[in-house]
Amino acid sequence: MPYAYDSLVTSSSVRCPGFLWRNRLNEVEAVIVLRRLLIAHPELDLEADEIAQAMLRDDNFEDIAEDVYDSIHVLGIDKLNGRAGRREWGYVEPGDAASEILSETVTPLLTI
Numbered sequence: 001m002p003y004a005y006d007s008l009v010t011s012s013s014v015r016c017p018g019f020l021w022r023n024r025l026n027e028v029e030a031v032i033v034l035r036r037l038l039i040a041h042p043e044l045d046l047e048a049d050e051i052a053q054a055m056l057r058d059d060n061f062e063d064i065a066e067d068v069y070d071s072i073h074v075l076g077i078d079k080l081n082g083r084a085g086r087r088e089w090g091y092v093e094p095g096d097a098a099s100e101i102l103s104e105t106v107t108p109l110l111t112i
Helices: 007-010 017-023 028-040 042-073 077-083 095-108
Strands: 083-086 090-092
Touching: 028 042, 028 090, 042 095, 090 095
Parallel strands: none
Antiparallel strands: 083 090
16 A cells, blocks of 8 residues: 655655755664654554565565575475375375475465
8 A cells, every 4th residue: 555655755856854864864774763763652563564564565576476486496306206105104195295395385485
């Protein structure tokens, strides 16, 4: 969900005369200000978390897709052979083993 103040936060071309200090902060200083603001106003935690999660989802969509592709691409038949077939507790179908391997590989990448 876009916020009305997004352009003020993300655009370096916008100058706010009442907030000259904000225009001169580097990234580290801005993080310190945000942390101190959230300590002083814990009621803003939920809103800050929602904004951060939205930014992470938007910015990382292609990165996540690439990570998922790379992780699946390197899975070999040896891993499947190590999980499928006869076991001391019974038989594991190759499709079931493949599903487990795929889930174990992809789930950590999608947890945000």
